[in-house]
Amino acid sequence: MPDIVRKALWSIMAAGTTLASLSFPAARAQDTSAAVLARGEYLATAADCVACHTAPGGKPFAGGLKIATPMGDVISTNITPDPDHGIGKYTEEDFEKSLRHGLRRDGSHLYPAMPYVSYSGITDEDVKALYAWFMHSVKPVAESPPTTSLNFPANLRIAMSAWNMVAGTVPPESGDSATFDKMRRGKYLATALEHCGTCHTPRNMMMSEEQDNYLAGAPLAGWYAPNITSSKTSGIGGWSEDSLVQYLHTGHVAGLSQAAGPMGEAVEHSTSHLTDADLHALAAYILQVPAKEDSAEQKPRQNFGHPVEEADIRSGNLTRIDDLTEMDGQHVYDANCAACHGMNGAGTTDHYAPSLFHNSVTGAGRPDNLIMTVLQGVDRTADGLHTHMPGFGASSDVQRLSDTEIAHVVNYVMKTFGSGDPAVTAAQVAKLRPAGPQNTP
Known part of the structure; x- marks a missing residue:
């Protein structure tokens, strides 16, 4: 897509009015038991939070990573519990609005480099576990990364709601995600926590994901996140579940593929730390995603x-x-x-x-x-x-x-x-x- 078109689209994304945010269920006494904190840590790993919120050579979750966009670099924020430089003053409701609705504590909108469109599908209980872990287990870092400064008019955060209206979100799951059956758990991991579609799904003229082409492949910062639908020609339909599990666990399967670039990061920081049960659930779900063909791929x-x-x-x-x-x-x-x-x-x-x-x-x-x-x-x-x-x-x-x-x-x-x-x-x-x-x- 030409840069001039991308710039125009980013301008459209910054041209609306603020939407009323949804309220999180009424707060109750926070559970900070060892089990809840362990669950929060696992969820943060599955969501790969550290990849975007840690700059090269920087401290974990202290922000500062530059994420390129046509209108300039979006710089990730400090999400440690430091009260002045991070999210230490966030209430559980503030945290939920940021995670699932893209709203900061001050009410301004986050840019969609933060995958809240996918994280909107995270269950209430998992949001609570994530909040508890970030607030009680992550080390505070008293550092403020540079402020994101995009070109006009994309610098007008107040209008990101215009884009939110057309982007759509993953419907939130209900119940205890740890008890989901294999396929439901796999869908939850793929669509919400691991947010696979953020990279592997092509985007339309409004830069929102084309849900009819879920996981059909898309360009990504110089790389190309390939088609990972069940197509046996264009996708990974010829892979076995065990092969995909091995790839997600190690980043390498002889005779098939090896992970580098953004996928290498995802394997290193996220998927290689998932349980075998979750890896099999994730693989099983991805391998049944409806096949999408790609004219550039003539055979596997x-x-x-x-x-x-x-x-x-x-x-x-x-x-x-x-x-x-x-x-x-x-x-x-x-x-x-x-x-x-x-x-x-x-x-x-x-x-x-x-x-x-x-x-x-x-x-x-x-x-x-x-x-x-x-x-x-x-x-x-x-x-x-x-x-x-x-x-x-x-x-x-x-x-x-x-x-x-x-x-x-x-x-x-x-x-x-x-x-x-x-x-x-x-x-x-x-x-x-x-x-x-x-x-x-």
């Missing part, structure tokens, strides 16, 4: 490719890397990738460095995620294993590979091991390359 992403026959270096002509002013795709691969992924693309025998064939990143119809992986690398810790691949976009703030070289190696890898040459250009890479030092994905 993980079904592309095969190992290449390794060349015999004792014969033929060799080209010295030093003789090249700018390397073509094969030479970039040989110099930077082959040591881990192998000359034949098979990866390491322990799968730490994944195979580049039978890989949903190289087999995708879009090159976005491979470009971003080459630029930013991979850095996630899940199930006790730290997985790291260096980013080739920058090293100590100095560019390592040029835009042209990254375009060449992406085209080479996808043509050789994946879905085919996507004809990536240096201009496409330049558009995705971060302007400054890169954070870990």
